[in-house]
Amino acid sequence: MSSPNQIVFFDTTLRDGEQSPGCTMHHDEKLRMAHQLADLGVDVLEAGFAIASQGDSDSIRMIAREVRGPRIASLARCKREDIEAAARSIEPAEKARIHTFLASSDLHLEAKLKITRPEALHQAAESVRLARTFADDVEFSAEDATRTDPDFLVEIVTVAVQAGATTINIPDTVGYTTPDEYAATFRMLFAKVPGIVGPNGRDNVILSTHCHNDLGMAVANTLAGIQAGARQAECTINGVGERAGNAALEEIAAALMVRRDKLPYTNNIKLNQLFPTSQMLAEFISFGCSPNKAVVGANAFAHESGIHQHGMMANPLTYEIMTPESVGVPATNMVLGKHSGRRLLEQRLTELGHSLTRTQLDDVYHRFTELADRKKSIYDQDLLGLLQSDKSSVTTH
Ligand SMILES: CC(=O)SCCNC(=O)CCNC(=O)[C@H](O)C(C)(C)COP(=O)(O)OP(=O)(O)OC[C@H]1O[C@@H](n2cnc3c(N)ncnc32)[C@H](O)[C@@H]1OP(=O)(O)O
Ligand SMILES: CC(C)C(=O)C(=O)O
Numbered sequence: 339m340s341s342p343n344q345i346v347f348f349d350t351t352l353r354d355g356e357q358s359p360g361c362t363m364h365h366d367e368k369l370r371m372a373h374q375l376a377d378l379g380v381d382v383l384e385a386g387f388a389i390a391s392q393g394d395s396d397s398i399r400m401i402a403r404e405v406r407g408p409r410i411a412s413l414a415r416c417k418r419e420d421i422e423a424a425a426r427s428i429e430p431a432e433k434a435r436i437h438t439f440l441a442s443s444d445l446h447l448e449a450k451l452k453i454t455r456p457e458a459l460h461q462a463a464e465s466v467r468l469a470r471t472f473a474d475d476v477e478f479s480a481e482d483a484t485r486t487d488p489d490f491l492v493e494i495v496t497v498a499v500q501a502g503a504t505t506i507n508i509p510d511t512v513g514y515t516t517p518d519e520y521a522a523t524f525r526m527l528f529a530k531v532p533g534i535v536g537p538n539g540r541d542n543v544i545l546s547t548h549c550h551n552d553l554g555m556a557v558a559n560t561l562a563g564i565q566a567g568a569r570q571a572e573c574t575i576n577g578v579g580e581r582a583g584n585a586a587l588e589e590i591a592a593a594l595m596v597r598r599d600k601l602p603y604t605n606n607i608k609l610n611q612l613f614p615t616s617q618m619l620a621e622f623i624s625f626g627c628s629p630n631k632a633v634v635g636a637n638a639f640a641h642e643s644g645i646h647q648h649g650m651m652a653n654p655l656t657y658e659i660m661t662p663e664s665v666g667v668p669a670t671n672m673v674l675g676k677h678s679g680r681r682l683l684e685q686r687l688t689e690l691g692h693s694l695t696r697t698q699l700d701d702v703y704h705r706f707t708e709l710a711d712r713k714k715s716i717y718d719q720d721l722l723g724l725l726q727s728d729k730s731s732v733t734t735h
Contacts, residue, residue, distance in 0.1 A: 341604055342540060342541070342569075343602060343603045343604055344569065344603070344604050344605065345564060345569055345570070345571055345594070345603045345604070345605040346381045346382060346544065346546075346569060346570040346571070346605075347379070347380045347381050347382070347570075347571060347573065347587065347590075347591070347605055347606065347607055348380070348381065348382040348384065348411075348546065348570050348571065348572040348573070349375050349378075349380040349382070349383050349384065349408075349572075349573065349574065349575070349587060350384040350548075350572055350573070350574055350579070350584065351371065351375070351574040351575045351578060351587075351619065352368055352371060352372065352375075352383070352384060352385050352386055352397075352401075353384040353385070353386050353387055353413055354384070354572075354574060354579040354580060354584055355574040355575070355578040355579050355584065355619075356386070357579065357580050358578060358579055358580055358581070358583070360623060360624035360625055361578055361623045361624070362623075363622050363623065364622075365393065365396065365397050365400070367622040368385070368386075368397045368400075368401065369397070369400055369401060369404065369405075370618065370622075371618060371619065371622060372385060372401040372404075372405045373404075373405055374611070374614070374615050374618050375405075375408065375575075375615065376405050376406065376407040376408050377608070377611055377615075378607060378608055378611040378612070378615050379407075379605075379606040379607045379608045379611070380408050380587075380606075380607070381408055381409065381606055382408055382409045382410075382411055382435060382570070383401070383405065383408040383409070383410055383411065384411040384412070384413060384437060384572075385397060385398040385401040385402065385410050385411065385412060385427075385428075386398045386412060386413070386427075387412065387413040387414075388412040388413075388414065388420070388423040388424045388426070388427040388428075389414065389415070389417075389419060389420040389423040389424070395412075395423060395426070395427045398410070398412050398424075398427035398428060399426075399427045399428075399429070399430060402427065402428050402429065402430045402431035402434065403430040403431075406432055408433075409431070409433040409434065409435050409475065410428050410431040410433070410434055410435070411428065411434070411435035411436070411437045411477070412424035412427050412428050412435075412436065412437065413437050413438075413439065414436055414437065414438045414439075414465075414469070415438070415439065415440070416438055416439070416440040416461045416462055416464075416465035417465070418468060420438070421436060421438060421465060421468050421469050421472070422472075424436045424437075424438075424469075424472075425469075425472035425473065428473070433475070434473050434475065435473060435475040435476065435477055435505075436469040436472060436473045436475075436476050436477070437476075437477040437478075437479065437507075438465045438466060438469050438476065438477070438478055438479070439478070439479035439480075439481050439507075439509075440458055440461055440462045440465070440478075440479075440480070440481060440494075441458075441480075441481040441482050442458065442480040442481065442482060442483060442486040442490060442491060442494045443481075443482040443483075443485040443486040443487075444486075444487065444490075445482070445485060446481060446482050455490055455493075458494065459493060459494060459497050462478065462480075462494055462497055462498050462501070463497040463498065463500070463501040464501075465478075466478050466497075466498050466501035466502055466503045467501045467502060470501070470502040474504070475504050475505075476502060476503050476504055476505075477503065477504070477505040477506070477507055477546070478495075478498035478501075478503040478505075478506055478507065479506075479507035479508075479509050479546075479548065480494050480495060480498075480506075480507070480508065480509070481509055481511050482509070482511045482512065483508040483509050483510070483511070483523070484508070484509075484510040484511070484512075484514050484515040484519070484520065484523065485511075485512070485514055488523070488526060491508075491523070491527070492526070492527065492530045492531055495527055495531050496531050496532065496533075499531060499532075499533045499534065499543050500533065503543065504543060504544065505543065505544045505545075505546050505570055506527075506534070506543055506544070506545055506546065507545075507546040507547075507548050507570070507572065508520075508523060508524065508527070508545065508546065508547065508548070508563070508568070509548035509549075509550075509572075510547075510548065510549045510550055510556075510559055511548075511550060512550060512552055512581075513549065513550035513551050513552025513553050513555065513556060513581070513582060514552065514553070515549075515555075515559055516555065516559070517555065517558045517559050517561070517562035518562065520547075520549075520559045520562050520563050520566075521562040521563060521565060521566035522566070523566075524545055524563055524566035524567050524568050525566050525567070527545060528545070528566075528567055541567075541569065544568075544569050544570050545563075545567060545568045545569065545570070546568055546569075546570035546571070546572055547559065547560045547563035547564065547568045547570070547571050547572060547585070548572035548584070548585075549563070549572075549584065549585045550579065550580060550581065550582065550583070550584055550585075551577060551579075551581075551582040551583045551584065551585065552581060552582045554582070556577070556582075556583070556584060556585035556586070557585050557586060557589045557590055557593065559585070560573065560585040560590055561590065561593060561601065564601070564603060565601070571585065571590055572584070572585070573585040573586060573587040573590055574586065574587060575587055575588065575615050575616055575619045576588070576616050576619055576620065576626075576627045576631065576634065577589070577627075577631075578619070578623065586631075586632070586633075587607075587612075588612040588615075588616060588632070588633040588634050588665065589632050589633055591605065591607040591609060591612060592609070592612070592632070592633045592660060592665060595609055595660065595664070596659050596660050609664055609665050609666070610663070610664065610665065610666040611666055612633060612634060612665045612666050613634050613665055613666035613667045614666050616634035617634075633665055634665070634667070638662075638667065639658060639662040639667050639669075639670045639671060640670070640671040640672075640673055641657060641670070641671070641672055641673065642673040642674075642675040642676075642677050642678060643677040643678065644677060644678050644679025644680075644681065644682065645679070647672055647678060647679065647681060647682040648679060648681050648682075650670065650672065651681060651682070651685070654670065658670065674686055674710075674716045674721075675710055675714075675715075675716060676707075676710040676711060678710070679703075680699055680700075680703050683699070683702070683703055683706055683721075684699055686718075686721060687702070687721060687725070690718060690721060690722065692725055702724050702725065705724050706721075706724055709724065
């Protein structure tokens with residue numbers, strides 16, 4: 339039995355991630371990505387939405403046949419044909435899940451699905467029951483949960499639990515909620531929905547987070563949900579996903595490592611696989627992550643300013659809260675540029691075989707700052723060029 343503080347990482351890069359523009363992946367790319375996600379240690383891998391297309395259904399089936407380790411899931415609307423297609427696609431998996439969803443906010447029920455609340459309750463319960471005839475492990479998501487009337491959210495979650503859902507997901511579908519509000523929603527569900535907590539005080543049903551990043555709070559909301567008792571985090575590599583994306587897996591995993599003092603939860607993620615996984619996704623889709631992306635961006639462990647470089651040379655803890663190696667990034671990158679000081683310049687010149695007196699260093703540094711003001715990137719040959727203007731006085735070793 340897993341510990342009550344164990345977090346299930348549910349990766350939806352291949353489903354919610356793929357849904358966003360520029361993220362379409364071919365069959366073989368999805369399979370390679372799925373193997374990499376298994377190596378990363380995700381617990382549940384949502385491989386696609388089987389009813390969406392023959393290609394999606396084939397990819398899920400291939401992943402279910404070939405990838406071992408994670409539980410393989412397919413999404414399904416609350417419709418018989420979706421659930422049957424999901425069941426067929428995950429059938430070869432060692433461990434499988436059907437993930438069925440129905441919107442619960444009045445806005446979605448009235449404007450989009452054109453059904454009443456009682457009809458939604460019936461459709462959710464029937465769908466979970468049908469899914470349970472194909473799989474022991476069934477997740478129900480109340481789409482747009484965070485804009486749902488709280489009393490109705492309790493009702494729809496209650497019928498899904500009674501119908502046999504083993505995981506209940508509370509999606510912040512449009513990235514609308516705030517950490518305190520999201521945490522309060524989980525506390526309310528624990529308090530009001532019968533059957534989530536078993537007689538032994540442990541959860542019978544896992545509550546799950548699924549956060550979008552429309553207001554830049556997806557990871558903060560996910561962590562708030564975990565602190566309020568959620569034990570599954572739905573997320574994607576590089577935070578890809580609908581619109582502004584989903585909660586980024588690498589950020590959640592790194593936060594759980596770096597702040598284990600405040601977030602004392604265990605998980606199966608192999609942190610040193612974060613960067614390789616991020617790189618692989620960037621290779622397959624049409625964009626990489628921005629340089630300032632937390633944990634895996636090109637600048638996440640890069641330092642250009644002199645005061646920071648000085649601190650880093652004294653002790654990397656001054657400006658890095660985790661080592662690059664711990665998340666699979668090869669090394670810290672000290673960049674010589676407009677904001678650098680003498681210390682890094684001197685070190686770089688020493689590496690190039692030139693040792694300078696303090697006066698020489700001052701002189702070269704002066705010319706370096708003039709050059710750096712004009713030039714965006716400084717290369718070794720630029721530094722050597724600076725020395726040549728003062729060749730007589732610099733010792734080469
Ligand atoms: C929040 C989320 O991320 S939800 C997942 C979103 N992902 C996707 O939509 C990607 C895959 N989607 C697709 O390939 C297509 O939309 C399909 C195959 C699922 C459906 O295609 P179509 O039948 O042409 O319908 P279309 O996409 O235009 O409209 C959606 C239909 O699903 C219905 N629907 C939406 N959500 C649900 C639900 N949870 N349960 C039941 N029906 C639903 C809508 O009412 C609408 O039905 P209607 O066609 O009878 O009016
Ligand atoms: C289907 C659900 C889980 C979803 O993707 C959302 O609500 O964002």
